[in-house]
Amino acid sequence: MCFKKKDPKRIYFLSLEYLMGRALSNSITNLGIRDQYADALSQLGFDLEVLAEQEGDAALGNGGLARLSACQMDSLATLDYPAWGYGLRYQYGLFRQVILDGYQHEQPDYWLNYGNPWEIERIHMAYPVKFYGTVEEEDFNGEKRKVWVPNETVEAVAYDNPIPGYGTRNTITLRLWAAKPSDKNDMEAYNTGDYINAVVNRQRAETISSVLYPDDRTYQGKEIRLKQQYFFVSASMQDIIRRFKVTHDNIDEFPEKVALQLNDTHPSLAIVEVVRLLVDEENLSWSRAWDIVCQIFSFTTHTVLPEGLEKIPVDLLESLLPRHLQIIYEINHNFIEELKKRIGLDYDRLSKMSIIEEGAVKNIRMANLSVVCSHSVNGVSKVHGELLKTRVFKDFYDLWPHKFHYKTNGATQRRWIVVSNPSLCALISKWLATEAWIRDMDLLSGLQEYATNADLHREWKMVRKVNKMRLAEYIEAMTGVKVSIDAMFDVQIKRIHEYKRQFLNILGIIHRYDCIKNMEKNDRRNVVPRVCIIGGKAAPGYEIAKKIIKLCHAVAEKINNDPDIGDLLKLVFIPDYSVSVAELVIPGADLSQHISTAGHEASGTSSMKFLMNGCLLLATEDGSTIEIIEEIGADNMFLFGAKSHEVPVLREKGPALKVPLQFARVVRMIRNGYFGFEDYFESLCDSVEVGNDFYLLGADFESYLEAQAAADKAFVDDKKWTQMSILSTAGSGRFSSDRTIEEYAANAWGIEPCRCPF
Numbered sequence: 001m002c003f004k005k006k007d008p009k010r011i012y013f014l015s016l017e018y019l020m021g022r023a024l025s026n027s028i029t030n031l032g033i034r035d036q037y038a039d040a041l042s043q044l045g046f047d048l049e050v051l052a053e054q055e056g057d058a059a060l061g062n063g064g065l066a067r068l069s070a071c072q073m074d075s076l077a078t079l080d081y082p083a084w085g086y087g088l089r090y091q092y093g094l095f096r097q098v099i100l101d102g103y104q105h106e107q108p109d110y111w112l113n114y115g116n117p118w119e120i121e122r123i124h125m126a127y128p129v130k131f132y133g134t135v136e137e138e139d140f141n142g143e144k145r146k147v148w149v150p151n152e153t154v155e156a157v158a159y160d161n162p163i164p165g166y167g168t169r170n171t172i173t174l175r176l177w178a179a180k181p182s183d184k185n186d187m188e189a190y191n192t193g194d195y196i197n198a199v200v201n202r203q204r205a206e207t208i209s210s211v212l213y214p215d216d217r218t219y220q221g222k223e224i225r226l227k228q229q230y231f232f233v234s235a236s237m238q239d240i241i242r243r244f245k246v247t248h249d250n251i252d253e254f255p256e257k258v259a260l261q262l263n264d265t266h267p268s269l270a271i272v273e274v275v276r277l278l279v280d281e282e283n284l285s286w287s288r289a290w291d292i293v294c295q296i297f298s299f300t301t302h303t304v305l306p307e308g309l310e311k312i313p314v315d316l317l318e319s320l321l322p323r324h325l326q327i328i329y330e331i332n333h334n335f336i337e338e339l340k341k342r343i344g345l346d347y348d349r350l351s352k353m354s355i356i357e358e359g360a361v362k363n364i365r366m367a368n369l370s371v372v373c374s375h376s377v378n379g380v381s382k383v384h385g386e387l388l389k390t391r392v393f394k395d396f397y398d399l400w401p402h403k404f405h406y407k408t409n410g411a412t413q414r415r416w417i418v419v420s421n422p423s424l425c426a427l428i429s430k431w432l433a434t435e436a437w438i439r440d441m442d443l444l445s446g447l448q449e450y451a452t453n454a455d456l457h458r459e460w461k462m463v464r465k466v467n468k469m470r471l472a473e474y475i476e477a478m479t480g481v482k483v484s485i486d487a488m489f490d491v492q493i494k495r496i497h498e499y500k501r502q503f504l505n506i507l508g509i510i511h512r513y514d515c516i517k518n519m520e521k522n523d524r525r526n527v528v529p530r531v532c533i534i535g536g537k538a539a540p541g542y543e544i545a546k547k548i549i550k551l552c553h554a555v556a557e558k559i560n561n562d563p564d565i566g567d568l569l570k571l572v573f574i575p576d577y578s579v580s581v582a583e584l585v586i587p588g589a590d591l592s593q594h595i596s597t598a599g600h601e602a603s604g605t606s607s608m609k610f611l612m613n614g615c616l617l618l619a620t621e622d623g624s625t626i627e628i629i630e631e632i633g634a635d636n637m638f639l640f641g642a643k644s645h646e647v648p649v650l651r652e653k654g655p656a657l658k659v660p661l662q663f664a665r666v667v668r669m670i671r672n673g674y675f676g677f678e679d680y681f682e683s684l685c686d687s688v689e690v691g692n693d694f695y696l697l698g699a700d701f702e703s704y705l706e707a708q709a710a711a712d713k714a715f716v717d718d719k720k721w722t723q724m725s726i727l728s729t730a731g732s733g734r735f736s737s738d739r740t741i742e743e744y745a746a747n748a749w750g751i752e753p754c755r756c757p758f
């Protein structure tokens, strides 16, 4: 309401993925009504905590990118920015992971089964989205114009999800589109008597928003995925232009009122759709339309690898969106002409920078399109920003250095401390004598002065102990394994990927097991007990990742049932990792692992959540870890492994690379069937053999074990550990998504807060 009245410039956040998790606890916390709500419920005979657990997660995304969108929505609302989120209302979210005999199976997540009480269906807020057909040339008063004659129409219906801010009356909206059959199509079919086809087509329309693609690595060039992308951006852009026109009749003012954020390349057809709407529907000249487009888009990429960048086969686009292909060609033509003026006829460079990739299959390079058409191109950490300039988009950086920036990711302390760790939240507020840190996380640095205070230590340890008890209960319920809360809880939870190196973690665990087995009984008394906790989903088609999950179970089976080992070492795999599972696991973790091969993790955000909860990090110098080191100091973490500039050098060595004997030994144990299933694990073992070990598990193994030994040593020094834990929380202020959003607002979007009066 307040935005409508003041009509500020708005930010429209476009993302194909949001991992919102549960809404109840978060909403009542942000609204400041948690206590009253709990009281009211108890009068009705319900317990808030029990009730809140009943809610299922909204899991409309894969991993870090999707949870980042959710954290940023929370920050946008809390900081009073005039913002809208746009996305797709998938009927099936990210698959449920079911483990049978240690293997991952995927089951559909029909999250709308019992309805979704949070969404508001806006049946009248609907737009037609068109596909296929041809482009004709028509004469308008002597002027030739392109006219797209599509032959399929689907209706996009809005579902609004409120996002309340904390400590403000502002609530913003996440508008998710659902695909519905268009009545217009039906009428035509009924008139031609094609009743059966009409019904079949109705069903087909709905498939567009039916399922989230569960792959977080590769773009597969599938038609439905492309339809999803276009369906989403077309509906969003129609809605945004409609809202603009309510109060403005001069379309040239559009950039003064509208900023659009592209969350990776997935929504970047929005660029082409805006050109189409302005030129074909609003009758603007190309140059006027282009002038507008160049001012409104900011683009953030979340990947490091050039092969992670999305490409759309030209043939596919031509059949689905023929007019859009023409527009892309025109954008590219103008760009290449401009480029020739700047760099001359350097064909190698021209072809690398072209939006069109020539070759056996012609592709549209969505990243190039996004860079060419955005005024701001962002990485997600300092080192990622550098990589964009020096590797991924080097040629573009040389051309347009002013476009390139980075905004280090963050996480919202509202969900990741206040809601998921209420006792730590209360403790922090008590010692800082204020709750202001919930809106200004830099204030956490005030804890530093109490880092050695004995009273704080006692209370801090008590909070952590209760969280560990809760986690231990959950582990037993999910896996049947009883764990001791006196052991160090060592956690790695994230999507399963070779570059994230869960395999390295498991090899380290095998080594630990092997060492304990080979020890004299007396020496075992010196072993620091550990509970190793691993969780995460593998993309359904990612074979090696699935083998890592099976290996984890096979090793766990052996270790957990070995009477020699007892409580000295346990390994558990937490099934069906999700936002809600993370909320339970993170507060109970002593140590967490962020061990990607240096140069591969664009940022990483779970590390920030562990850090704010006082968990120590064992990590490589990759992504945002580099900035965490700057904040809390290397002394308060366990760092190891090759640095990113050393990685290519090590790879270069190939078969001449020196690998420690212990590494060869643990891999051999798997190969020799010590944990069973040796045939199944063969290709996994092959992937880390010398000469083949792309992610450098062998090269980093020794220093990994050293970092683990340092963690053991620190853990037995109770005072030191607690101090490091307090300093971790105290140093986490920079990693609030509030800071990230302030940076985007000031440096990319040009927007100001707009606060509703109380």
Ligand code: NBY
Binding pocket: 062, 063, 064, 065, 066, 068, 213, 215, 216, 217, 218, 219, 266, 302, 303, 310, 380, 409, 601, 602, 603, 604, 605, 623
């Ligand atoms: O984005 C992650 C990065 O790996 C991580 O380092 C970073 O912290 C995080 C937030 O910036 N990327 C990610 O989660 N990517 C995806 O989930 C994803 C999803 C879909 C597709 C590609 C990647 N896709 O091609 O459809």
